Amino acid sequence: MEFSIERLKLNSLDTSSYLPIIFRLSNAEDRVALIELTQINKLSLVVIDEILGQIKELIKCKNAHRKILDVEYEHLIQDNLQNKTLEEYGVWVYYPWNNRLVHLLDEEEFITLRTNRNQYKITNEEQELLRKKKIGVIGLSVGQSIALTLAMERACGELRLADFDTAELSNLNRIRTGVQNLGLHKTIISAREIAEIDPFLKVRIFNDGITTSNIDSFFEDGGKLDLLVEVCDGLDVKIKSRHKSRSLQIPVVMDTNDRGMLDVERYDLEPNRAILHGLAEGLDPENIGDLTNEQKIPYILKMVGAETISTRLKASMMEVEQSINSWPQLASSVVLGGAVTTDVCRRILLDQFHDSGRYYVDLDEIIGDNLDEPEAPTLKNPYEPLVIEEMDLLAESVLQKSNDESLAISEINLNKIIDAAIIAPSAGNNQPWKWLYKKKCLFLFHDQNRSWSWGDFAAMGAHMSLGTAIENVKLQAAALNLESIVDLEPIPHNEKLVAVIRFCSLENPREIDVELASALYQRNTNRNNGTKQPIPLQLIQNMEQLVLEYSGLQFLHIEAYNQIIELGEIIAGCDRVRLLHQQGHEEFYNEVRWNKEQAESTGDGIEIASVDLKASEIAGFSMAKDWKAVSLLAQKNMGNAFKSFSKKAVQTASCMALVTIPSFSQNELIKAGRAIEDVWIYANKEGIAFHPMLSPVFFFNRMVHGKEEHIDGKILDELKKLRKNFHKIFPVKEGASEAFLIKLSIANEASVISMRKPKNEIFYRR
DSSP: OOOOHHHHTOOTTOSSOOOOEEEOTTSHHHHHHHHHHHHHTTTTOEEEEOHHHHHHHHHHHHTTTSOOOHHHHHHHHHHHHTTOOTTTSSEEEEETTTTEEEEEOOHHHHHHHHTGGGTTTSOHHHHHHHHTOEEEEEOSSHHHHHHHHHHHHTOOSEEEEEOOOBOOGGGGGTSOOOGGGTTSBHHHHHHHHHHHHOTTSEEEEETTOSOTTTHHHHHHTTSOOSEEEEOOSOHHHHHHHHHHHHHHTOOEEEEOSSTTEEEEEOTTTOTTOOGGGGTTTTOOTTTGGGOOHHHHHHHHHHHHTTTTSOHHHHHHHTTBTTTBSSOOOOHHHHHHHHHHHHHHHHHHHTTOOOOOEEEEOOHHHHSSOSSOOOOOOOOOOOOOOOOHHHHHHHHHHHHHTOOOOOOOOOHHHHHHHHHHHHTOOOGGGOOOEEEEEETTEEEEEEOHHHHOOSSSGGGHHHHHHHHHHHHHHHHHHHHTTEEEEEEEOSSTTOSSEEEEEEEEEOSSOOHHHHHHHTTGGGOOOOBSOOOOOOOOHHHHHHHHHHHHTSTTOEEEEEOOHHHHHHHHHHHHHHHHHHHTSHHHHHHHHHHEEOSHHHHHHHSOSEEGGGBOOOHHHHHHHHHTTOHHHHHHHHHTTOOTHHHHHHHHHHHTOSEEEEEEESSOOHHHHHHHHHHHHHHHHHHHHTTOEEEEOOHHHHHHHHHHHSTTTTOOHHHHHHHHHHHHHHHHHSOOOTTOEEEEEEEEEOOOOOSOOOOOOOHHHHEEEO
16 A cells, blocks of 8 residues: 555554555565664564464465374475565554554455355355445444454455544443543544454545535445445434435345344335335435434334333433433444344345345343243222113112202203213313213212222322312303202212202302303313413412312412422422332323324323423333333332423423312312312413322322322332422311312413213213
């Protein structure tokens, strides 16, 4: 190769050198240059001369059919030297970065000897064919292992390496290099390592990674690539490099460093093949640069298969920016990726493998315990769905004991009243009610099958929901000049029949009831983050007055930012406890509806789009569906990412309010539900966003009234601390119980309204 005296003076302080300098002493100019090199560096130059051993090994390989006697070697070596001295034979290779001079066989003999142990897994003819191949590698974390394995196996004659990054200490858990190379470009580190393995293998580096200005050069200068290995983190480069590969009909191989996942895209055989098996639909080189990192996340998760990544990677990804900076990669997985990718690349280049697809070499599955670990059982719903036959019998038993004359209401008014009842809010939008209209009476039943959950202690959420439905009936009836007379617990100790509602004429309905009735259909849960804009004091006082109309209830509120922040920590802590508890986790994900179609098909649950989440947060929640992954976090007392949404939501509040009940009972909870519905409708009518945040009240009541049932010691200690801090913020009266916690804010209108079950599934007439 071309060289100069200045080039020869390069030493290990030069961070840009990666090409070895080769001297052949049969060339006079090379001889002079080598002499000068040794004089310049005579004190520090390290000379390694094992040429005699290489010649003996070469002779042995050429005579594999027989055992060579020691006395024969001298004669055979002389024949091989062909009148050259040992010093003149072969080449001298100088590595400027470590100031080493190595005596090696010349190119043809070097390659023959170095690849000798490949035979006949790779034949001589195949090795010659591979020698003409050019492979590009984009990304040199996982890619370094691939590039080195390709070089060791000599699966090509030229490697083009692209990466813009430099080596950091945390990279050394998977990149094979020494600490002396920290701060060097990954391309240079890889190229140097390859040169030290094989100085004759052509290597070109692209220290800026792949850019618009160099992509053509990377793919085509000096001849078109025969294959691309793409293992970079950048979504734009992934897409652009594939479009370029497809246009040039170059196959692409990608290792993902988890579960041994490998993608193969044979654009050489399928020039119209969809990018990344169709998983990148909607992305193209023209629009990808305009996407924010948040907008890229759904595409990335779709590409890597978020549902199929390993349990430990899911758990780790939930800890990114919590206890770790980035997702993990292990040397064992990286080395496996180097092996699998090299094997597939070789077979593609030798026309021995032709398919496209996604493949796994999952060592946990291939080499693992045969016994499946049984999951801890979760509690099962003990209730059967409530059926009309049972409802009818219960209603009849009440009617037989009653002599009251109720007012019959028209079909039109009945439908208006039932429609109002159906749109009432409920915990997790579980809609725990069923209605029966019989003999002028409206019966409200609690369908415990729909509301039962570990998280909803003593069905307190269900009873407050039933209260909101009763209040909607009252308000709509008042707007129709009807008074609703509510009889709670018409059959003592029967948990299914909650109330009987009778109607009579009402000449002068209360103005506030008519006003609230007019806004019934405005009421919604608004989970959007607020603007922290203050709410006028008069509006808060009006909400408080609506609660105080119900005897014994208390309305506490805070507006000080420091208290709101403290409360956010408490709510977030309770939400985290719920999601790290197997039963709570299962119930949470049973509530979630991941798209509009799913929400419409079930008619219940919470659509994820109704929550003010970034794409990365939705991705995190999606990842956390896997209980096995979450259980790993629970075991290590991690999972603080589960707190981030709640904290962020509370921090944007204008006001936080708590409704308490004087004693913990079914009727008091129903009463609280009625009051809360009035506040909810009023707040929405006044343009105030209303967002229930109930995990603290459910947990605190389980601790106090549930005798700490189904709460283990570590969680219990945490909840006790949270409740103590909660009461510093909200001074709850002695003997009273927390019932309903509310975030009030000024926020953009909710874009998604919760679905409801069809009327014919929850309302019957007899």
